[in-house]
Amino acid sequence: xxxxxxxxxxxxxxxxxxxxxxxMIVMSWFKSKFSAIRQINPQQLTLLVxxxxxxxxxxxxxxxxxxxxxxxAVQLSAEKAKQSDFAGLEKFKSKPIILVCTTGMTANxxxxxxxxxxxxxxxxxxxxxxxxQNANLPVATGK
Numbered sequence: 001x002x003x004x005x006x007x008x009x010x011x012x013x014x015x016x017x018x019x020x021x022x023x024m025i026v027m028s029w030f031k032s033k034f035s036a037i038r039q040i041n042p043q044q045l046t047l048l049v050x051x052x053x054x055x056x057x058x059x060x061x062x063x064x065x066x067x068x069x070x071x072x073a074v075q076l077s078a079e080k081a082k083q084s085d086f087a088g089l090e091k092f093k094s095k096p097i098i099l100v101c102t103t104g105m106t107a108n109x110x111x112x113x114x115x116x117x118x119x120x121x122x123x124x125x126x127x128x129x130x131x132x133q134n135a136n137l138p139v140a141t142g143k
Contacts, residue, residue: 054096104128
């Protein structure tokens with residue numbers, strides 16, 4: 001034990017950095033465990049839609065949405081979602097909504113807005129449409 005105390009005394013900066021890293025890891029773990037927003041894969045998305053009446057909300061631009069989307073998805077512009085304008089989606093507040101973008105990055109920020117707007121079960125498709133297509137799952141096209 002004396003060696004630890006001596007080490008900490010001789011390497012105060014290193015010890016502080018180590019403690020900070022441990023604290024950040026613990027905080028990150030707690031945040032992920034108790035966050036209202038969950039990352040899901042394409043198979044989990046399919047289960048949510050089929051078993052829990054989940055709604056897929058695609059936040060990509062209309063051109064990308066029309067070129068290929070998950071069947072049954074509704075399109076909501078990212079600009080509206082960033083302003084917490086979820087008009088037309090109020091009926092899904094107590095059901096799972098799954099946000100989809102191109103890579104899964106944009107959807108994370110919008111998921112926070114959806115959660116703050118009162119949506120109880122918010123999910124993000126990890127990897128976005130790229131993950132969906134890489135899993136060779138069906139894509140609907142057209143308007």
